[in-house]
Amino acid sequence: MDETGQTRRAFLAGVGTAVAGSLAGCQGSFDPLASTALDEHASTQFRQGLLNQGYRDVTLPRAVEKAWELPANRGDHTAAKGSPVFDPAGNVVLADDTGRIRSLTPDGEVRWATTFTQAGRGSHGTPAIANGTAYIGAYDGAVSAIDLETGRRQWRTSLGDAIGASPTYYNGTLYVAIEHAAPSGSVAAVDAATGDVHWRDSRPTHHPHSTVTIDRERGRLLFGSNDGHCYAWTFPGLERAWRYDTGAEIKAPVAVADGVAVVPSWSETVTGLDVEDGSEVWTFETDQDVMCAPAIRDGTVFVGSHDHHLYAIDLQSGQEEWALDAGGWLIGSAVATRDHVLVGSYDTTLYAVERATGDVAWTVGNRGHVTSAPLVTDSAVYYAERAVEGEADRPGMCYKLTAMG
Numbered sequence: 001m002d003e004t005g006q007t008r009r010a011f012l013a014g015v016g017t018a019v020a021g022s023l024a025g026c027q028g029s030f031d032p033l034a035s036t037a038l039d040e041h042a043s044t045q046f047r048q049g050l051l052n053q054g055y056r057d058v059t060l061p062r063a064v065e066k067a068w069e070l071p072a073n074r075g076d077h078t079a080a081k082g083s084p085v086f087d088p089a090g091n092v093v094l095a096d097d098t099g100r101i102r103s104l105t106p107d108g109e110v111r112w113a114t115t116f117t118q119a120g121r122g123s124h125g126t127p128a129i130a131n132g133t134a135y136i137g138a139y140d141g142a143v144s145a146i147d148l149e150t151g152r153r154q155w156r157t158s159l160g161d162a163i164g165a166s167p168t169y170y171n172g173t174l175y176v177a178i179e180h181a182a183p184s185g186s187v188a189a190v191d192a193a194t195g196d197v198h199w200r201d202s203r204p205t206h207h208p209h210s211t212v213t214i215d216r217e218r219g220r221l222l223f224g225s226n227d228g229h230c231y232a233w234t235f236p237g238l239e240r241a242w243r244y245d246t247g248a249e250i251k252a253p254v255a256v257a258d259g260v261a262v263v264p265s266w267s268e269t270v271t272g273l274d275v276e277d278g279s280e281v282w283t284f285e286t287d288q289d290v291m292c293a294p295a296i297r298d299g300t301v302f303v304g305s306h307d308h309h310l311y312a313i314d315l316q317s318g319q320e321e322w323a324l325d326a327g328g329w330l331i332g333s334a335v336a337t338r339d340h341v342l343v344g345s346y347d348t349t350l351y352a353v354e355r356a357t358g359d360v361a362w363t364v365g366n367r368g369h370v371t372s373a374p375l376v377t378d379s380a381v382y383y384a385e386r387a388v389e390g391e392a393d394r395p396g397m398c399y400k401l402t403a404m405g
Contacts, residue, residue, distance in 0.1 A: 027210055030237065038172035038192055039130040044085045046126035046166035047333070047373070048224030050214040052253040054295035054333060058378045060340045061403035065360055070106035072096045073368075073396035075121055079164065079209075080249075080291070080332045080371040083126040084398060087148050090205055092375070094398055095130065095136050097122035101146055106380070114142045119162075124209075126373070128169040134190065135174055137163030143176060143190055157195035159188055163208030165223070166253075166270060173198065177208040177223050185225055187205040187212065189238070199238055203231055207254045211253040216222025218259060218275045224250025230263045230271075232278060236371060242278030246271055248329055251291035252333075255301070260315055262289035262301050270303055270311075272318055282318025286311070293333035293373065295341060297355070302341045308353070310343055312358060322358035333373030342381070344370020349385060368396040379403050 017114055040205045047054045073081050075097040082095045091111060092104040099122035101110040106253060117123060117138035127134040127146075133154060134146040139162045145154040145243040167174040167190075174190040185204030188197050206227035214221050214235055222232040226249045232241040248267035255262045263274040266289040272281040272388035288306035295302045301313040306329045312321040328346030335342045340361055346369045352361040368385035381401040388394040 007087075014098075016221060023144045037057065040171050042128045042130040042169035045128035045169055046083060046085075046211055047253055050168065050170060052211060052213045052293070053257055053334045053336075054255065054293060054373065055297045056376045058232050058337050058376050060337050060342070060361070060376060060381075061401075063381060063404040064381060064401040065404045066171060066236075066364070067380070067400045067402040069397040069399045070104070070108055070110075070385070071395040072398040073096065074387050075100055077121050077124075078204060078386075078387060079124050080293075081124055081223045081384055081386055081396065082166075083373040084384060085127055085129060085331065086375065087129050087134070089148075091148075093134050093148070094126050094384060095123040095127055096384070097124060099123060099129065099138065101136055101151075103148065104150065104398075106400075114146055114151040114153065116146060116153055116156075117142065121162075124164050125166040127155050128167045128174065133192070135167045135169060137165065137167055137176055139163065141178065142166060143174060143195070145192070145195065153203075157190060157194035157197065159190070159197070160186060164208070166211045166255060168212040170214055175212040175214065175221065177204070177210060177212060179207040179209060183207050183226070187223065194252065201233070201238070201240070203240065204229070209249050211291060213254045213256050213261070215256050220275050221276070222254055222256075222261060224252070224254055224263060224265075226250070228259065228265065228267070230240070230273065230278070232275075244271070244273055244280070244355070246280045248289075252293040255294040255296050257296040257315060258299070260302070262294045262296065263301055264292060264294060266291065270294070270301070270313065273313070281316075283319070284311070284313050284318045292330045292343070295334040295336040297336040300334055300355070302334045302343075302355075304332075304334060304343050304345075306331070308343065310353060310358070312355075316319065324351075324358045324360070325354055326370075332371035335374050335376060337368050337376055338360060342374040342376065344372070344374070344383065344385070348385075350374065350381075364401060366397070366399065367394060382383070
């Protein structure tokens with residue numbers, strides 16, 4: 001698992017000369033912890049923070065009803081789709097697989113809509129919000145910065161052939177996993193103000209679209225790839241640290257808590273790894289692939305599988321606490337709140353489940369497969385779904401649920 005080679009390769013062969021020039025100019029001088037006029041942390045981003053724990057400190061409504069719905073995703077690609085997030089003014093920002101990003105009021109009115117990519121698969125990522133800007137990647141291999149007030153694009157940087165992951169923002173820098181056509185991959189650090197590339201490593205050997213995780217306390221940056229490996233670098237040094245082979249594709253973000261990295265894999269496993277050295281702490285076996293983004297809270301991991309089950313797993317031991325049959329594949333993102341877990345299923349249902357017992361608190365039926373991470377407040381839930389397969393005139397919707405009554 002340990003890897004001794006520690007390099008900082010500037011760029012992958014075939015990436016544009018403009019990017020190569022920016023890398024050559026910045027190599028060896030990049031310091032992610034240097035003082036900056038930009039926000040240190042994103043106000044919001046995929047999985048609710050650098051550790052990808054998928055937790056929101058809110059109390060879920062006891063019963064809900066649909067307040068509004070708005071057409072969103074239209075493509076038939078089976079990967080999970082982007083998730084809604086809040087901007088600092090309380091508006092909802094959503095990117096979808098049409099290549100569009102929109103700002104919506106809490107009442108569902110469209111403030112602005114911008115088409116930022118013509119890629120056939122659009123975007124499957126979730127914007128990171130900081131500095132009055134939404135940062136988002138797309139299947140054209142580029143990251144774009146979109147002004148939150150006007151919807152105008154501030155800059156666009158081409159990084160490779162496709163970006164399926166969501167950008168991770170920290171201290172004026174975006175960290176993003178990139179897919180290349182070989183198939184191969186890379187990870188890059190991009191200046192959030194200018195779009196310049198400060199650092200890149202072409203270490204992943206297959207398409208990575210697992211969102212980057214940063215554990216500042218233990219000094220690690222990590223994510224998974226389709227080559228089956230979870231990769232780790234030192235942070236902020238960005239030297240190669242370790243890699244662990246799960247044996248099959250890692251599609252979802254790696255979640256970290258209390259020094260344990262939780263890695264879902266198509267090897268039909270969820271593995272707990274020591275964040276610092278990559279050694280295996282435990283392995284939990286399911287009956288089918290796992291590509292659901294895990295949520296972690298109070299020492300418990302909540303993660304879904306293609307075997308139709310949502311599992312609660314002890315973070316330290318890897319032992320099952322409970323399991324719920326959700327009636328279909330769970331490929332999206334689990335979200336934990338103070339007392340509940342929310343997850344969407346391929347049976348077209350959004351489930352709200354009691355964290356302590358696994359009992360179903362309530363369900364909401366939908367038209368498509370719910371694959372986004374629900375965005376939860378004390379009075380509302382926002383989420384998006386995939387288009388209905390084989391029915392081009394039935395797009396996936398973005399929904400708002402509110403407390404009933």
